[in-house]
Amino acid sequence: MFARRVQEMLRSPLFRLGTRSSPRTSGRIVPVGSSATAGGKIALLERGIILSSVAYLAFETYKWKRGQTVVHASIKVEDIVEQxxxxxGSGETIKLYELLSQYKDRNDAELLWRLARAARDMALLSTTPRDEKKRLVYESFDCAKKALEVDELxxxxxxWYSICLSNVGDYEGIKTKIGNAYIVKEHLERAKELNPKDATTIHIIGVWCYMFADLPWYQVxxxxxxxxxxxxxxxxxxxxxxxxxEEVDPHFYSTNLLFLGKTYLKLKNKSLALDWLTKAKDFxxxxxxDIEVQKEATDLLKSLGEKI
Structure with a gap:
């Protein structure tokens, strides 16, 4: 029973994040306040703003003219990243994975972490066969690990190493998963140190803390x-x-609003819990x-006696 409880806990939103969680910008450290990553640009990119439809169409035309063959040497990393x-941002998971897979042998961290994310997203698709899911999960981890080896900064x-490492634990047993939890947090904190303006990384650390704080004493x-x-x-x-x-990026993610409400409930602050749960419901x-968040927030509000 304990193992099942921990497995469910470790499959919470902390380790489902990814489809909307990583800025479409350089993963390298940039000075805080830089117009290249901080504030506005990351917030816009996080919401899936199309970066360059003209460039993408040009790229597709290029592939067609070359018979679907990409000449790697003629394309800059910046162009690949943009495509x-x-x-x-368009939600084209399969096309994204096919594009980045062509460059898996390039020792470029910007391409490798994006491939790690794409492989993981492929594994999460309901249409992906079970055996293929496992292969993709391990591929995503290998790519994230290689990205770190190429550029530790x-x-x-x-x-993405932290997220993919947790996913690998699903196939290696609960004891490994628990043991890896320390490493997961270590890399999340390093990501936050290198980029303190990524709201999602901060949120994931919060969920990590919430999950382990929520273990009953006898399970501990x-x-x-x-x-x-x-x-x-x-x-x-x-x-x-x-x-x-929330301070870094107000109302950036419905799950963060929900967890704020749930955390205040745990801390027995009903007034603030109601406030954040209402925001989650109305997101x-x-x-x-987001639909799941709305439902959970609504159910919690009703359980607290609120009329919905």
Whole structure:
């Protein structure tokens, strides 16, 4: 029962993030406040703004003229990244994966972490066969690991290494998954250190803290017996990260609003819990995940006696 509880916990939004979570910008460290990444540009790119439809059409025409063959030497990394970010923002998961797979042997962190993300997104597709899902999960981890080896200062590589490492744990058993939790947080914190303006990284750390703070005392005791010293955290720590994510990018993610409400409930602050849960309920639904958030927030509000 404990193992099932932990497995469900570790499959929460923390490790489902990805389809909307990573800025379509350089994963390298950039000074805070730079107009290239901070604030406006990241916020816009996070919402899937099309970067260059003209460039993308030109790229497709190029492939057609070359009989669908891409001459790697003639295309700059910046051009590939732009095409990849266009496809990512358009939700073209399969095309994105096919594009980036052509460059998997390039030792470029910007391409590799994007391929890691694309492979993971492919694994999450309902149409992907089970065996293929496993292969894609391991491929995503290998790409993220290679991205880190190429450029240890690439914050996005740290972020996706942590997410992909957790996904690999789904195939290697609960004990490995728990043991990897320390490494997951370590790389998330490194990503945050390198880029303190990525709201999603901050949110994920908050969810990590919330999950382990939410373990009942008797399950912590069982975990200690099975795994030695299990990861631990407090709801106060989780709240700090969720609030920080909101400060960096207000209302950037419906799940962050929901977790703020749930965390305040855990801290027995009903007034603030109602406020954030209402915001989560009223958040415009742009994805299936947003719809799920709206439903959970609505159910929690009703359980607290609110009339919806």
């Amino acid at each position: 990849a970010d266009y496809l990512y 690439c914050w996005a590589a740290h972020k 005791k069982i975990a200690s017996a099975l795994f030695g010293t299990p990861p631990s955290a407090t709801f106060e720590e989780a709240l700090t990260y969720f609030l920080q994510a 415009p639904a742009r994805s299936d995940e």
